[in-house]
Amino acid sequence: MNQESLQECIARRLENLQRHNTSPDLQALAIAVAATDIVRFFNDWVWTYDPRLTSPFVPMVLFPRQAEFLHWIEEREAQEEDGIAEKSRDMGLTWLCAGFLTHHWLFREGFKGSIGSRKLQLVDTLGDPDSIIEKIRLILRYLPKWMYPAGWDPKTCDNFCKLINPANGSTITGEAGDEIGRGGRSSIYIVDEAAFLARPQKVEAALSANTKCRIYVSTPNGNGNPFAKKRASGKVAVFTMHWKDDPRKNAWQIVRQVDEEVIGSGPGGSSPPAQIPDGCIIRYPWYEAEKERLRDPVTVAQELDIDYTASVEGIAIPAKWVQAAVNLHKRITLPQSQYAVAGLDVADGGGCESVLTIRRGAVVVDIHSRNDGGTTDTANWALDLSQSAGVSVLNYDCIGVGAGIAGTYEARSRSEDLKLSAVAINVGVPATETMWPDGKTAREKFVNLKAELWWTARTRFEKTYEFVEAGVEHPIDELISIPDDPRLISQLSNVLHFKTETGKVQIETKQQLSRRGVASPDFAESFMLTLAQGEVTTRVARPTILVARTR
Numbered sequence: 001m002n003q004e005s006l007q008e009c010i011a012r013r014l015e016n017l018q019r020h021n022t023s024p025d026l027q028a029l030a031i032a033v034a035a036t037d038i039v040r041f042f043n044d045w046v047w048t049y050d051p052r053l054t055s056p057f058v059p060m061v062l063f064p065r066q067a068e069f070l071h072w073i074e075e076r077e078a079q080e081e082d083g084i085a086e087k088s089r090d091m092g093l094t095w096l097c098a099g100f101l102t103h104h105w106l107f108r109e110g111f112k113g114s115i116g117s118r119k120l121q122l123v124d125t126l127g128d129p130d131s132i133i134e135k136i137r138l139i140l141r142y143l144p145k146w147m148y149p150a151g152w153d154p155k156t157c158d159n160f161c162k163l164i165n166p167a168n169g170s171t172i173t174g175e176a177g178d179e180i181g182r183g184g185r186s187s188i189y190i191v192d193e194a195a196f197l198a199r200p201q202k203v204e205a206a207l208s209a210n211t212k213c214r215i216y217v218s219t220p221n222g223n224g225n226p227f228a229k230k231r232a233s234g235k236v237a238v239f240t241m242h243w244k245d246d247p248r249k250n251a252w253q254i255v256r257q258v259d260e261e262v263i264g265s266g267p268g269g270s271s272p273p274a275q276i277p278d279g280c281i282i283r284y285p286w287y288e289a290e291k292e293r294l295r296d297p298v299t300v301a302q303e304l305d306i307d308y309t310a311s312v313e314g315i316a317i318p319a320k321w322v323q324a325a326v327n328l329h330k331r332i333t334l335p336q337s338q339y340a341v342a343g344l345d346v347a348d349g350g351g352c353e354s355v356l357t358i359r360r361g362a363v364v365v366d367i368h369s370r371n372d373g374g375t376t377d378t379a380n381w382a383l384d385l386s387q388s389a390g391v392s393v394l395n396y397d398c399i400g401v402g403a404g405i406a407g408t409y410e411a412r413s414r415s416e417d418l419k420l421s422a423v424a425i426n427v428g429v430p431a432t433e434t435m436w437p438d439g440k441t442a443r444e445k446f447v448n449l450k451a452e453l454w455w456t457a458r459t460r461f462e463k464t465y466e467f468v469e470a471g472v473e474h475p476i477d478e479l480i481s482i483p484d485d486p487r488l489i490s491q492l493s494n495v496l497h498f499k500t501e502t503g504k505v506q507i508e509t510k511q512q513l514s515r516r517g518v519a520s521p522d523f524a525e526s527f528m529l530t531l532a533q534g535e536v537t538t539r540v541a542r543p544t545i546l547v548a549r550t551r
Contacts, residue, residue, distance in 0.1 A: 009059050010058070027144075034106075034147070038070050042060055042099055043061055047059055063248075069096055072237075073215060077187070081212070082215070082216070082230075083237040083238070083239060085217040086240050086241070087217065087306070088246075088303065089219055091246060093241055094132060099139055101113040104188075106170075108170060109168040112186045114210070115132050115174050116176060116192070118177060118198060123174035126160075133161060133174050149167035150167040152165075153166075181203060181205075181210040185210055185211060186210055188211060189214050192218070193218050194226075195228065196218065196221050216230065222309075222311055232490035233487070233519070234485075234486065242305075243287065247268035249286040249287070250286070252283065252284050255283050264276075274332045298311050315495070315496060315497075316508075317495075318493060321464065322461055324467075326489065328480070334362040334363050336363050340365070341360075341393050341394075343396075343527060344395070345402075345523075346400075347371065347378070352519070352520045353369040353522050354369065355522045356369070356381075356385055358386070362460075362476065367523065369523070375405060375408070376404070380412070382396070383409065383420075394421070394423070395529040398426055402424075425532045427453065447500060447506040450507050451506055453531050457528060485523065488523040494513075495518075496508040
């Protein structure tokens with residue numbers, strides 16, 4: 001908010017406080033409303049601290065994504081499940097977590113909220129609002145006195161790393177480092193800066209017996225730590241707070257590239273147009289200023305753009321390219337072919353999932369997964385889903401456990417009139433004779449078909465990024481739009497590529513990924529299979545099962 005609106009907000013808060021201070025009935029009503037509506041609690045009563053402002057103590061007025069985060073935590077606790085909250089820096093998530101704990105401490109009998117971080121001074125340092133429990137003290141200090149619990153006495157109720165509510169028996173405790181999770185059971189445990197813990201395995205072991213709801217909050221710190229692995233697993237609920245969600249930062253401009261002239265703009269909280277004039281790009285002044293201030297592409301990518309692979313060399317598809325493709329079809333009109341292509345990656349055990357991805361032209365329209373059942377069940381599951389979706393071609397990986405798929409499809413084709421063609425794909429065979437823009441064939445450029453498919457995908461994502469972020473013109477059907485699926489998003493930018501001695505591109509194998517501690521990229525591999533064998537442009541009169549020969 002600007003200075004004028006900030007002053008107006010402060011005036012409204014003070015007026016509201018004065019009105020309630022003279023009316024016990026209004027006080028009782030305010031407490032009842034705050035107890036049942038955590039967003040109202042923040043917007044009506046919570047103050048925060050920002051030393052960058054002339055008046056550093058200011059009302060905390062939530063923007064929409066912050067309110068969604070509070071409801072998301074409430075849902076995780078109600079369902080007794082864990083959650084990952086990934087964020088750009090300076091998005092207020094630590095304040096939100098502090099306010100969440102304060103709210104429950106005030107209004108829920110017997111609540112025990114715990115919070116931990118990598119260092120004890122980050123958890124509780126008296127007088128330092130950078131520490132988490134001091135943030136809670138500040139929130140309490142600015143609450144009206146009639147909202148305090150009966151019997152509250154800071155001398156006995158406010159201790160180092162522990163706050164006690166004498167009226168309802170609720171507590172908030174803080175821990176750090178290897179001691180996280182050692183302080184007994186909790187209703188909910190929030191781990192701040194979770195990607196930066198020195199010994200996260202020890203913390204995991206302790207937390208496993210501590211609570212049924214663990215919330216891990218952090219900016220990324222590479223992709224080899226448990227935080228990143230949980231984020232990519234698809235087994236933990238994920239909440240993303242990107243800087244573009246913050247109306248203080250997402251004001252935009254339309255800039256003409258040839259002369260850098262600004263020809264249009266919009267305030268924070270508004271959305272830039274889906275279509276912009278040729279030769280123009282969308283720029284965000286706050287982001288450009290931060291890039292200039294930080295002067296380190298890795299820091300920018302990791303702490304602003306939420307890129308887990310920022311410091312990893314050799315990523316096949318950079319994370320920022322992948323992000324540009326997320327739900328692109330909701331922002332611009334992309335061609336969705338009448339004919340759909342599906343890719344089936346069959347699980348080979350070890351906690352992996354069988355994944356079916358369906359793509360229509362430039363848009364991935366659906367992703368399905370399962371982690372139970374044998375090969376026959378998986379084959380029938382994928383075939384039934386594909387036929388229901390109107391898929392024309394189903395490409396499946398025929399290596400390893402996938403080899404059993406062909407027999408099931410051949411049997412189905414003899415007993416019923418199938419509405420699609422199934423094609424066995426061996427990604428280990430040599431690349432195709434497709435000619436690339438540099439004048440080389442795919443066979444000359446890539447070690448095998450797998451590398452060719454990954455590079456085909458890489459090219460689509462690169463063009464999409466150039467189109468979205470830099471206004472570079474590309475044929476619209478050469479772009480790609482993917483769903484906001486955290487498993488696919490993370491896996492696409494987790495895989496490395498190498499060059500052989502002969503200069504051919506090779507994609508990291510599953511064994512190499514495992515040695516880096518990265519799980520099998522089942523969702524990414526399923527997507528790659530939708531790119532195999534090219535597009536189908538005609539529907540055959542009597543669809544048959546086609547089993548490709550492997551070499």
